[in-house]
Amino acid sequence: MALIELSSITKTYHIGEMDVDVLKGVDLSVEAGELLAIMGESGGGKSTLMNIIGFLDSPSGGAYKFDGEDVDHLDDNDLARIRNQKIGFIFQQFNLLPRLTALENVSLPLVYRGVPSHQREKLAEQMLKRVGMGDRMTHHPPELSGGQQQRVAIARALSGSPSLILADEPTGALDSQVSQEIMDIFLDLNREKKITTVMVTHDPKVGRQCRRTVRMADGCLVEV
Amino acid sequence: MIAFNEIVREALKSQAAAKQRTVLALIGIVIGIGSVIALVTVGQMVQLTSEQQFRQMGTNIITIQRGWGDSKAGAGKQDRQGEMITWSEAKGLAKKFPKLEAVSPYTSSWGQPLYADKSLDMPVLGVTSSFGNINKLTMAQGRFISDLDGYSFFGVLGAGAAAKLRQRGAKKLLGETVFFKGRGFKIIGVLNRAEEGGMRPFEINPGMMIPIHTSFLFKQNRSLTEIMARLAPGMDRRKLAYSLEQYFKMYHPKLSIQVRSAEQLIAEMAKQSRLFTLLLAAIGSISLLVGGIGVMNVMLVAVSERRKEIGIRRALGAMQIDIRAQFLVESVILCLAGGVIGIALGVGAAYVLAKVNEWIFFVSGMGLVLGVGVSSAIGVFFGYFPARQASRLDPILALRDE
Numbered sequence: 036m037a038l039i040e041l042s043s044i045t046k047t048y049h050i051g052e053m054d055v056d057v058l059k060g061v062d063l064s065v066e067a068g069e070l071l072a073i074m075g076e077s078g079g080g081k082s083t084l085m086n087i088i089g090f091l092d093s094p095s096g097g098a099y100k101f102d103g104e105d106v107d108h109l110d111d112n113d114l115a116r117i118r119n120q121k122i123g124f125i126f127q128q129f130n131l132l133p134r135l136t137a138l139e140n141v142s143l144p145l146v147y148r149g150v151p152s153h154q155r156e157k158l159a160e161q162m163l164k165r166v167g168m169g170d171r172m173t174h175h176p177p178e179l180s181g182g183q184q185q186r187v188a189i190a191r192a193l194s195g196s197p198s199l200i201l202a203d204e205p206t207g208a209l210d211s212q213v214s215q216e217i218m219d220i221f222l223d224l225n226r227e228k229k230i231t232t233v234m235v236t237h238d239p240k241v242g243r244q245c246r247r248t249v250r251m252a253d254g255c256l257v258e259v
Numbered sequence: 260m261i262a263f264n265e266i267v268r269e270a271l272k273s274q275a276a277a278k279q280r281t282v283l284a285l286i287g288i289v290i291g292i293g294s295v296i297a298l299v300t301v302g303q304m305v306q307l308t309s310e311q312q313f314r315q316m317g318t319n320i321i322t323i324q325r326g327w328g329d330s331k332a333g334a335g336k337q338d339r340q341g342e343m344i345t346w347s348e349a350k351g352l353a354k355k356f357p358k359l360e361a362v363s364p365y366t367s368s369w370g371q372p373l374y375a376d377k378s379l380d381m382p383v384l385g386v387t388s389s390f391g392n393i394n395k396l397t398m399a400q401g402r403f404i405s406d407l408d409g410y411s412f413f414g415v416l417g418a419g420a421a422a423k424l425r426q427r428g429a430k431k432l433l434g435e436t437v438f439f440k441g442r443g444f445k446i447i448g449v450l451n452r453a454e455e456g457g458m459r460p461f462e463i464n465p466g467m468m469i470p471i472h473t474s475f476l477f478k479q480n481r482s483l484t485e486i487m488a489r490l491a492p493g494m495d496r497r498k499l500a501y502s503l504e505q506y507f508k509m510y511h512p513k514l515s516i517q518v519r520s521a522e523q524l525i526a527e528m529a530k531q532s533r534l535f536t537l538l539l540a541a542i543g544s545i546s547l548l549v550g551g552i553g554v555m556n557v558m559l560v561a562v563s564e565r566r567k568e569i570g571i572r573r574a575l576g577a578m579q580i581d582i583r584a585q586f587l588v589e590s591v592i593l594c595l596a597g598g599v600i601g602i603a604l605g606v607g608a609a610y611v612l613a614k615v616n617e618w619i620f621f622v623s624g625m626g627l628v629l630g631v632g633v634s635s636a637i638g639v640f641f642g643y644f645p646a647r648q649a650s651r652l653d654p655i656l657a658l659r660d661e
Contacts (some may be wrong), residue, residue, distance in 0.1 A: 037432045044610065057405060086655055089574075091573075091654050091655050091658075092655055102275050110653075111578070111579060112578050112579070112580075115573065115576050115577060115578040115579075115581075116576065116578075118574060118575070118576045119575065119576020119577075120574075120576070124574050124575070126658075128568070130570075130571045130574075130658070132568055132571060134272060134273070135272070143572070143575055145577055146261055146269075147260055147572075147575060147576040147577050147578075147581060148260060149260055152265075195576075216367075
């Protein structure tokens with residue numbers, strides 16, 4: 036069964052008097068366990084699509100089924116709950132909270148799930164060890180390199196055992212060697228844990244390693 | 260919504276991170292709460308102290324004075340016979356009202372007695388022996404005025420008057436002579452300092468007391484300033500006041516009298532002091548308002564500085580209410596911290612004022628509860644708007660923030 040089922044998704048922004056159609060009818064189906072790369076030029080609507088898939092934004096038109104459920108009539112709290120329990124976000128700029136230690140950052144999604152602190156720490160520790168950051172748990176993000184920060188961010192995305200990992204240009208801020216290390220983590224997770232991953236990238240090297248690639252251009256999606 | 264202790268933990272971390280700003284925001288609250296606490300405490304201390312002065316003398320004291328109520332005489336005609344309380348009514352009072360345990364009429368006049376040819380500005384009181392008893396006066400030297408002194412020219416000095424005489428060079432006070440209205444008064448006693456306030460005539464310490472009959476020599480009509488009396492326990496003050504009025508009406512149909520009891524004065528004072536405290540608290544509230552606006556400002560800055568953080572938290576699954584709770588708790592913790600420091604400073608200031616002014620020092624429980632309550636309330640009130648603003652941020656826009 037498809038985990039993500041988008042049909043004729045449109046998104047229109049109203050900028051002043053003008054209506055800007057960012058998505059012009061996107062159809063996309065992602066099976067559980069897939070590793071999908073969405074490629075394309077910037078301004079093509081990739082991020083908007085990611086936000087809609089990740090329940091940060093809602094489409095102007097079309098239907099979105101997630102895990103077999105219609106999700107177009109959910110309120111803000113429902114969306115927050117789905118983001119918390121089903122989605123793991125990874126960002127280009129890592130988006131860790133600089134005041135918190137790596138361990139605290141990783142356990143943050145669990146805070147909003149109401150997991151007690153000792154259990155949270157245990158889970159977060161496991162995740163950090165899985166991404167090879169077991170010896171940096173009490174470091175704060177500014178003390179870590181970009182690659183290390185992205186590892187922590189991946190651990191954070193994994194800590195809630197989500198059904199879907201959404202990565203927006205996860206290697207965009209890293210040099211090519213570190214990029215590959217991060218990419219290897221994604222590949223491992225997908226292969227071993229069957230974690231469904233959707234990744235936005237414009238790096239062809241990254242795109243090539245994903246089993247399936249789609250291209251986004253001018254608000255439309257083309258299978259490659 | 261996530262558990263409360265989690266929110267508090269997060270809030271404490273954020274506060275610790277923004278030290279400088281936290282401190283600046285605290286100052287307003289500290290000053291506000293501190294001044295409210297200090298003012299309220301001082302108000303209560305003053306009240307307690309003056310009540311204590313009454314109690315020290317006994318709350319069963321009344322004073323009878325000529326009232327101003329329905330006297331139709333003009334200001335210049337106050338001394339007209341028939342409109343003043345005089346010695347003869349006072350004399351009959353004890354017989355007519357056996358429940359008055361002690362009756363002490365006195366006269367007072369302000370004059371310039373002379374000592375060693377130098378004029379001393381002091382009041383002169385004409386008293387009976389019961390005056391010493393009812394006012395709980397104690398002797399430093401010699402004896403007090405006795406009822407057997409009759410028309411003799413004896414004087415007893417209050418502590419302040421004695422000091423004045425010493426300043427003018429009197430070595431031993433007993434036996435010295437003070438001239439008043441052309442007559443020499445021999446000093447037969449010196450009083451210890453009497454506590455001021457309460458029902459006590461203020462003239463005691465700075466004045467000289469002479470036998471009441473002697474004082475009548477200088478007055479045409481044997482009129483009295485006031486009659487002090489002590490009540491037997493369990494007397495109905497209102498009934499007494501009424502029958503006293505009737506009693507004086509028998510002698511002077513046009514005279515209205517005013518009976519004041521210590522209890523009544525205490526109640527009046529308490530009322531006034533409450534008003535005073537309220538007024539002071541209102542003034543303190545203005546600084547609290549300013550402090551609260553400061554906190555709101557700090558919280559608004561915090562929200563705009565932490566848009567990215569808000570976006571991240573929202574992406575990770577924080578609901579609007581979680582974000583709102585987070586900022587609200589931060590603002591309450593900020594205000595509470597300021598409140599606690601303010602309470603400490605306010606109590607400290609009240610302590611210093613109490614020591615300087617010889618008031619009875621005590622920490623008002625109400626003040627503490629008020630301080631903690633008010634500072635939390637300010638945190639909620641002035642934190643609500645910024646917190647709501649934070650919770651309503653669009654997560655996408657917030658995430659895009661740098």
